[in-house]
Amino acid sequence: MRSHSILLPVSGLLSFFSFFSFFSFFSFFSFFALVSACGAAATPANDGSNAKNESPKHGESVSKVPHPTPHTCGAEDKVHAHDIHDEDGSETFVPCSDSGKHDFSGLIKIETMPEGVHITIHATDDEVKTGALGSDVKNRDAVIVYPRGKGAKSVEVPLMHTAHGYTGDKIVPWEDLDKMTDEGTKIHVAIFDHDAKSGAHEELSVQIAVSTGKSCEKAMDENPQTIDMGKKNSKPDLSKDQLGRPMQSSQFFSGCGLPDSANADICVAVKQGKPLGVSVKVSPSNNKVAACIDKATRKLAFPQSDKLDVVKQHF
Numbered sequence: 001m002r003s004h005s006i007l008l009p010v011s012g013l014l015s016f017f018s019f020f021s022f023f024s025f026f027s028f029f030s031f032f033a034l035v036s037a038c039g040a041a042a043t044p045a046n047d048g049s050n051a052k053n054e055s056p057k058h059g060e061s062v063s064k065v066p067h068p069t070p071h072t073c074g075a076e077d078k079v080h081a082h083d084i085h086d087e088d089g090s091e092t093f094v095p096c097s098d099s100g101k102h103d104f105s106g107l108i109k110i111e112t113m114p115e116g117v118h119i120t121i122h123a124t125d126d127e128v129k130t131g132a133l134g135s136d137v138k139n140r141d142a143v144i145v146y147p148r149g150k151g152a153k154s155v156e157v158p159l160m161h162t163a164h165g166y167t168g169d170k171i172v173p174w175e176d177l178d179k180m181t182d183e184g185t186k187i188h189v190a191i192f193d194h195d196a197k198s199g200a201h202e203e204l205s206v207q208i209a210v211s212t213g214k215s216c217e218k219a220m221d222e223n224p225q226t227i228d229m230g231k232k233n234s235k236p237d238l239s240k241d242q243l244g245r246p247m248q249s250s251q252f253f254s255g256c257g258l259p260d261s262a263n264a265d266i267c268v269a270v271k272q273g274k275p276l277g278v279s280v281k282v283s284p285s286n287n288k289v290a291a292c293i294d295k296a297t298r299k300l301a302f303p304q305s306d307k308l309d310v311v312k313q314h315f
Contacts, residue, residue, distance in 0.1 A: 062127070062128050062129070062161060071093055071094070071106060071107045071122075071124060072093050072105070073093060073095060073096035073105065074092060074093030074096075074206065075095065076095045076205075078207075079186065079207045079209050080092035080206065080207065080208045080209070081184075081208075081211070082110045082117075082208055082209065082210045082211070083211065083212075083213065084112050084117070084180075084210055084211060084212045084291055084295075085291075085294075085295045086112070089109055089110055089111035089112070090109075090110050091107060091110070092107075092108050092110075092206060092208065093106065093107055093108075094106030094107070094108060094123070094204050094206055095204050095205070095206075096204075097193050097202050097204065098202060103125070103193075103195070104123065104124065104125045104126075104165075104193045104202075104204075105123070105124050106121055106122065106123040106124070106191060106204070107121070107122045107123075108120070108121050108206055108208070109122075110208055110210070113171060114288075115171050115173060115174075116171045116172050116173040116174045116176070116177070116288075117171065117177070117187070117210055118169065118170075118171050118172075119169065119170050119171075119172065119187070119189065119208075120167070120169040121143055121167065121168050121169070121189070121191070122162075122165075122167050123165040123166050123167070123191070124164045124165040125141065125164075125165035125166065125193065127195060127196060128141055128159075128161060128165060128166050129196055130142075130161075130166070133156050133158065134156065137192040138192075138194070138201050139194060139201075140192070140194050141159065141166065141192060141193060142156060142157075142159070142191075142192040143156070143159065143168055143189065143190070143191050143192070144156050144157070144189075144190045144192070145170050145172065145187065145188070145189055145190075146187065146188040146189075146190070147172045147176040147185070147187055148176065148185060148186075148187075149186050149187075149188050150190070150205075153176075155170060157170045158170075172187060174286075174287040174288040174291070175287060177210065177287050179211075180211065180212050180280075180290060180291060181211060181213065181214065181215035181218075181277075181278075181279060181294075182211060182214060183209055183211065184209045184210045184211025184212070185209070185210055185211075186208070187207070187208045187209075187210060188205065188206075188208075189205070189207075189208065190203055190204075190205055191203070191204040191205070191206070192204075212278070212291055212295070213278065213298065214276065214278075215277050215278070216267035216268055216269045216278055216279040216310065217267070217277070217279060218277055219269035219276040219277025219308070220269050220308065220310060222276075223269070223271065223276065225307065225308065237305070237307070238303050238305050242303050243270065243302060243303060243309050243311045244311055244313065245303075246300045246301065246302055247266065247268070247297070247311060250264075250315045252296050252297070252300060253292065253293045253296040253297070255292070255296075256289050256293050256296065257289055257292070258282070258289050258293070258315070259286075259289075262282055262283060262284060262286065263282070263314065264280060264281070264282050264283075264289075264314070264315045265280070265281045265312070265314050265315075266278070266279070266293065266297055266311075266313045266314075266315070267279040267280075267310065267311075267312050268297055268300075268302075268310070268311045268312075269308060269309075269310055270302045270305070270308070270309045270310070270311060271305070271306075271308045271309070272304060272305070272306070273301055273302050273304040273305070274301075274302070275297060275298050275300065275302070276308070278297045280294045280297065
């Protein structure tokens, strides 16, 4: 009798496990089907938008997606000063078009390189039509650099399409630079913006004065010599040998590559032990070497003196 009473609960237990297994299998299958359906719905249809971008055809006008953070508008008629010795380079903004910075805005970066002055433009433009180099700029977008100011020899910058506009760069060789000190050489950058939809055409301009710094002659003009007869305990003037000691040999600019067949004349206006102005003339003319010697000279330390002293040296 006890064996019979034990079999009934076991049978019921087996039936319970069978039902539970079936229910678990059905729930898992339903969950899997649901996940599969959701995954399929999340996969975007291939409408060709992910296809590889093709290069624009010659003269083709290409619409661009507006940049989320367009460049700041630059000031018109402002000359940007670039120190040739600035190792980090400098930047200036292009004046925006009449329609505003959402239509066109640009950033110009200037850097000094071994080959010369490197100019790079990054532009955001809602529509870009580059065309062929040298063709009429009234019908396309273009950037032209005048190394010695507008009206002189010019060179066009090749442009490359970007997601929000275009970019381009050009190196102005050392020999294309004119004056190296004080106001330096004014490089004129002309940006031509063409709108194919409206037919509007604008020329935006940026002027960049590249210079090694204040000249020896200008520092002398700004610091005229005065004699105070009533001044007591004045220090004696430094001798020529004392002043010339830092430039006694050409070792301080040995890395500038002055050819054996060339000469260098250096003029330094010194006050409080520091160069206030430097002028370097290399014969035959070599702006690259002259700029290098200028930079090395401005780093020299001279004997202290309250008055302005002028040191000249020929190598």
